[in-house]
Amino acid sequence: METLRIIAITDDILVLRELNRTAAALGATFTSFKSVGAANFDPTPMVIVADAENPEALEAVRQWKTQLPTTLIAAFVSNPSRTIWERAEAAGFDLVASRGALATQLQKKLKDWQSAPGKRRMRICDIADLAGRLGVIARLGDLPIGPVAVYHFNGKVFAAEDVCPHAGARLSEGALDGTVITCPMHGSQFNVCSGERLRGPADVAIKTHRVDMEGGQVFLALG
Numbered sequence: 001m002e003t004l005r006i007i008a009i010t011d012d013i014l015v016l017r018e019l020n021r022t023a024a025a026l027g028a029t030f031t032s033f034k035s036v037g038a039a040n041f042d043p044t045p046m047v048i049v050a051d052a053e054n055p056e057a058l059e060a061v062r063q064w065k066t067q068l069p070t071t072l073i074a075a076f077v078s079n080p081s082r083t084i085w086e087r088a089e090a091a092g093f094d095l096v097a098s099r100g101a102l103a104t105q106l107q108k109k110l111k112d113w114q115s116a117p118g119k120r121r122m123r124i125c126d127i128a129d130l131a132g133r134l135g136v137i138a139r140l141g142d143l144p145i146g147p148v149a150v151y152h153f154n155g156k157v158f159a160a161e162d163v164c165p166h167a168g169a170r171l172s173e174g175a176l177d178g179t180v181i182t183c184p185m186h187g188s189q190f191n192v193c194s195g196e197r198l199r200g201p202a203d204v205a206i207k208t209h210r211v212d213m214e215g216g217q218v219f220l221a222l223g
């Protein structure tokens with residue numbers, strides 16, 4: 001079960017004080033760490049807050065989103081620089097807010113986040129990165145929705161279950177012909193855009209998942 005836990009990776013006194021108050025208002029626990037390396041993510045936090053100017057945090061966001069897909073990951077900006085703000089958004093933070101507005105914005109975002117699990121998603125890549133990458137562009141394991149393969153065909157991105165329903169082979173390791181994947185183990189075929197089963201021995205379709213393209217980025221829906 002998701003723990004009501006907020007963690008911050010910063011020693012900014014104002015941010016720590018505000019987050020402490022926010023946690024108390026939400027009935028959550030609050031813990032702070034001085035660096036990404038020192039942070040402890042067990043039990044899974046509801047929120048991680050980091051400084052948008054911390055290069056370690058910028059680098060870690062992608063990994064956090066894979067390992068902690070239900071966690072809201074926020075960054076605060078102390079310096080009113082557009083570049084810092086944009087860099088944090090591009091890194092994949094779910095929320096970027098100025099230092100002074102962080103607590104308010106966080107509570108607002110958290111309300112939406114908790115009431116709309118369908119909006120939970122993880123960033124796959126920048127839309128600009130799709131150019132020249134056709135077919136399988138990502139294989140994602142350890143997700144709450146199971147292993148997923150992400151495919152790109154002519155500007156459109158699709159995500160499909162990456163486990164063959166016949167005997168569990170990893171489908172994305174099979175041959176891809178257009179939008180049809182052939183299971184590497186016994187040859188079942190599926191359309192990876194619709195999930196439709198085209199040939200057995202598998203006798204059911206594979207699941208597909210919603211992919212959103214927004215703000216120059218590609219996201220996989222996790223709920």
Ligand code: FES
Pocket residue numbers: 164165166167168169183184185186187188200201202
């Ligand atoms: S495991 Fe895929 S067809 Fe058997």
